[in-house]
Amino acid sequence: xxxxxxxxxxxxxxxxxxxxxxxxxxxxxxxxxxxxxxxxxxxxxxxxxxxxxxxxxxxxxxxxxxxxxxxxxxxxxxxxxxxxxxxxxxxxxxxxxxxxxxxxxxxxxxxxxxxxxxxxxxxxxxxxxxxxxxxxxxxxxxxxxxxxxxxxxxxxxxxxxxxxxxxxxxxxxxxxxxxxxxxxxxxxxxxxxxxxxxxxxxxxxxxxxxxxxxxxxxxxxxxxxxxxxxxxxxxxxxxxxxxxxxxxxxxxxxxxxxxxxxxxxxxxxxxxxxxxxxxxxxxxxxxxxxxxxxxxxxxxxxxxxxxxxxxxxxxxxxxxxxxxxxxxxxxxxxxxxxxxxxxxxxxxxxxxxxxxxxxxxxxxxxxxxx
Numbered sequence: 201x202x203x204x205x206x207x208x209x210x211x212x213x214x215x216x217x218x219x220x221x222x223x224x225x226x227x228x229x230x231x232x233x234x235x236x237x238x239x240x241x242x243x244x245x246x247x248x249x250x251x252x253x254x255x256x257x258x259x260x261x262x263x264x265x266x267x268x269x270x271x272x273x274x275x276x277x278x279x280x281x282x283x284x285x286x287x288x289x290x291x292x293x294x295x296x297x298x299x300x301x302x303x304x305x306x307x308x309x310x311x312x313x314x315x316x317x318x319x320x321x322x323x324x325x326x327x328x329x330x331x332x333x334x335x336x337x338x339x340x341x342x343x344x345x346x347x348x349x350x351x352x353x354x355x356x357x358x359x360x361x362x363x364x365x366x367x368x369x370x371x372x373x374x375x376x377x378x379x380x381x382x383x384x385x386x387x388x389x390x391x392x393x394x395x396x397x398x399x400x401x402x403x404x405x406x407x408x409x410x411x412x413x414x415x416x417x418x419x420x421x422x423x424x425x426x427x428x429x430x431x432x433x434x435x436x437x438x439x440x441x442x443x444x445x446x447x448x449x450x451x452x453x454x455x456x457x458x459x460x461x462x463x464x465x466x467x468x469x470x471x472x473x474x475x476x477x478x479x480x481x482x483x484x485x486x487x488x489x490x491x492x493x494x495x496x497x498x499x500x501x502x503x504x505x506x507x508x509x510x511x512x513x514x515x516x517x518x519x520x521x522x523x524x525x526x527x528x529x530x531x532x533x534x535x536x537x538x539x540x541x542x543x544x545x546x547x548x549x550x551x552x553x554x555x556x557x558x559x560x561x562x563x564x565x566x567x568x569x570x
Contacts, residue, residue, distance in 0.1 A: 209293070212286040226463045226495065227435050228404040232287050232322075235351035235378050236294075239263055239318035243348035246372055247561045252340050252553050255310035258299070260325045260354065262318035269311060270301040270327070277326060279357040279384040291353045294324040303363070305332040315343040317377060318350035327356040331363040333389070339367045340553060343379045344561075349403075351378035358383060360391035367395045368553055369409070373402035374565055380406040387444075389415045397424035398549045398558070400565055401432050408437035411449075413474075418444035424453040425549035427542070428460030429569030439467040442474045449477065454545050455485040457492045458569045467499040468512070475504055481512040486519050538570045539563075 214229035239262040250257065258268040266272070275297050282289035303309050317323065331337050343352055358365065365387075371379050379402055387393050391413075399407045411420045422438040434455070442449040451466045468481045483496040500512040519538070527537035543563060550558045 209286060209289050212289060214287055215285045216283065226465065227406060228433060229287055231404050232351055232378055232380070235322045236290055237321045239321040239323050239350065241319035243317040243319050243345035243350060243377075245316065246344035246346055246374060246565065247342060247370070247558065249557050250312060250554070251342065251370070251558050252310050252312050252338060255312040255338070255340070258301075258311065258313045260313065260315045260323070262316055262323040262350065262352065264296055264323070266299055266325065270299045272297045273300045274298070275326065277355070277357060279386065280355055291324055291355065292326070294322070295326050299325065299327045301327065301329045303329070303331045303335045303337050306334040308336045310338045312340045312342065315341070315352045315354050317343065317345040317348045317352040317379065319348055320350050322351040322353060324353045327354070329356065330359045331361060331365060333362040335363040337363070337365050338552070339365060341367070341369045341381050341383070343381055344370065344372045345377055346374040348373065348375070348377040351380065353380045354382070356383040358385045360385060360387040360393055362389035362391060364392040365394070366552060367393075368550070369395070369397045369399075369407055370558065371402070371405055371407050372398065372400040372562055372565060373405060377402045378404050382406070382408045383410070385409070385411045387411060387413050387418050387420055390417045391415070392418070393420040395422045396549050396551070397422070397426070397436065397438075398546065398562065399424065399426040399434050399436055400562060401428070402434070404433045404435060406435045410437070410439040411441070413440065413442045413444040413447055413449060416445045416447070418447040420448070421450040422452070423549060424464070425545045426453065426455045426462065426464065427458075427566060428462050429458035430460060432460040433463075434460070435463045437465045441469045441471070442477055442479060443471045444477060445473060445475050447474060447477045449479045451481045453483045455494070456542060457485060457487040457494045459489050459492055461493040463495045463497070465497045467501070469501040470504055470507065470510060472503045475506040476508060478508045479510045483514045485516045487516065488519050535570055539567065542566055
């Protein structure tokens, strides 16, 4: 890259569009900026086992390259643009190419993408996954580590054409780390998209899902469990843009903050074309302790008046004492009651994969914070 081109990127804002009229951005972009140095070493994984039996595995290496399903093709991102901001532009320029995975018409496939984070520095991968008509795909993105200060960047553009996608994003870090999983999904011709997120720990842990619904009677849902403690930061984005007549769009997030910073931004935009559609957005965050920072920022934008429903709810509150009291009357201690509450939401988010492995590993990560 020429020096003047590099200088142009360095002069770009971190984020082209502000999160709100009054706050420039919630994401800790300067931390990610500082992490743009060559990767050094491989972090120890929190989850090493397969979480989806019978899956085809894709391993993303911190030093570059990958192993497993897919082929490396020339970089041509369609749903991401370098013009969106400095960090995304630097990420795109750091890529070797695009890992392309195709799921042929009528096939059923399970795919597990494992990002191996660097101990230090940043790693960069981009995937393009296309699901043809009538296909069904269960897809897991797994980014976990302990003792890592690295920044594994993974972007993915996924095309769902009259097909079904069930996707789980699991990003869990212990003792630092700056992970980022950023997916954009284009769903067309009645596509079915179900996304579940489990986001835990990290110095700053950014997981962003965006679904674009086109064509009649599509259905998209995003459900999330996110947790921060001990000065950790969770930065979670869940957006659906609904242009689907007769479609269904749902966003639901449940967060727990035990001493860190939690940010949940959920945007549901219903366009004029989405006549007769059903739309709902829910963001609930529970906090415990003093000095915690919790931000629930739902946004429901409706252009059409011809809808079946359009609703949203949000709250940031203390752990509900009435629920804890009920469980304690059944013989549980306060700590056991909190553990049971967190475990129920964790199992809700991991439904459909081998939650025995995931639940054991992640529950061990949650318990010390209670």
